[in-house]
Amino acid sequence: MSTAAKRSTVVNEGIRLAVFETGNPDGETIVLVHGWPDTHELWSHIVPKLAETFRVITYDSRGAGESTVPQERAAYRLSNLASDFYAVADAVSPDHPVHVLAHDWGAVEVWEAAAQPQAVDRIASYTSISGPNLDHLGRWSRSRLTKPTWTGLKQVFAQTRASWYTVTFHIPGLSTWRIKRQFAKGWPAFLQEFSNVDPALVTQNPTLWSDATHGTNLYRANLIPRLTNPRERYVDIPVQLIVNTEDVAVRPYHYDDTSKWVKHLTRNDIPAGHWSPISHANEIAELTKKYIASLS
Template identity: 55%
Template sequence: MSGIHSGETQPRLRLVTRGNVQLAVFEQGNPDGETLVLVHGWPDTHELWRSVTAHLEDRFRIVSYDTRGAGASTSPTAVSAYRLEELARDLTSVIDAVSPDAPVHVLAHDWGAVEAWEAVCEPGAEMRIASYTSISGPNLDHLGGWMRRSLAQGRVAGPLSQAAASAYTLLFQIPVLGTLPFRLGLWRIWPTFLRLFDRLDPALVRPAPSLRSDMVTGLKRYRANIRPRLFHPRERRTAVPVQLILNRQDRAVRPVSYEDIGQWVSDLRRRELPAGHWSPISHGRDVARLTAEFVDDLRGGAAADSAEVGPV
């Protein structure tokens, strides 16, 4: 893929304010390129994307940011401040600030992907977002609706598989108890934990100095959104072209949970990687390549289709 290399420029910091929240926004790459906005998940910061941006910065103007409750951004105390509606508005505020005159491409992972799904399913989202690449973070309404329909039709294997993979989220929603492992020191051994959980090379993991507080604060996302959206799913559609990067070894988000998502997305592509949950760290070059190929396909008017890719 042209424009991919192994260098890296130093990001430039700016602040985007929405209400009482300041978001730390970082810009790097080609100032004349199309804008690509990156949204990290829990318990990461914008640093999650280091292995990806190194391969895209010649081509794209890259914008990443610490989501509320993480890194250098504001951490509201109320659980309600972490509802998906608020998180999606943070994303659109960043887009409006960095690219007021042209839609951007979005690449998001984990809770960042959940937040971006909320944004792309808003009316008129295609005016702000030209494409969306989603990794390991479902639309919670789509997920809740799929589970309900599958169980009603007697198809229990898929929902049971995803429920087992997501069992940890039940603990995360319990006040005090849910935060206990992180307050007691899981943050100290995070790279080792990711090796055990995700088979991720600890040498690739660069925990942020704010990791402990990011872990604890970020759990408010689970408490604010999981039960309302899974138990009372809304009908959410989007005209934004969407690419799903499905990690075959993902222990948190099973690929089967996306099996009927095509009915909600008018232009959907599926690509697969032989990766675990944290593919932006373990397979940064692949994630960069697939993201750029998706943008190229859209520019060339390629028809939506499904494909599988192996390691590079």
């Protein structure tokens, strides 16, 4: 088993993606995909727990860490991000499908990839944490507004209130001010306040400010188109939802309709906040290993 990560570069659409490999070279391949404003280092507590069993691949998404940072908003569309994922998967495991574990915007982009036709041949399983399929979210909201009940309206309002910060991310000057304000005390302090993460577990990435500001393009390029015009997106690969019941950004009940869209769905709720890959690394790793083992 390798403990030191081997770095390589995968080029897709002119974007250079920094890819890191460690773990058991004879194990099945699992690809870990981070969200905003993280890098592959998000998984630093989970990788060692998977490395004995799996060949573990992490990478910095476009706009983050050591990967290329596009300036134009259009480069951050879900279709581009899904294309990046498949480019990495094809480079590291061209002959076998990969398992996937993804968080936040990483989960959103893998949902996009999972609904594409090639998913059944390239993705062996997908474990999603705190990142919805935006089309499913749009359909969920629409269904509760067109046939309103008191509970449904309360849920939509609660999710809207939880996501209000995304409105500020659509306004360049305001988004910069908000990020500065949120991170003024440092990333560890923010995660402690927002997600009840022990600051001792957090290492602040040196590219955090750039990643956070450029990463707002994820919101600008995707939220309004997908939520206002949601597509029918069916997923035929095995999917595990790890739902953080204390997540203040992604409320757990919006996953209640996911089984309408996903043929093979497993759901596990854990009492965690948004950044559970840091605060609940043991639980995430164990649920992922058990789920993949159950598919054998």
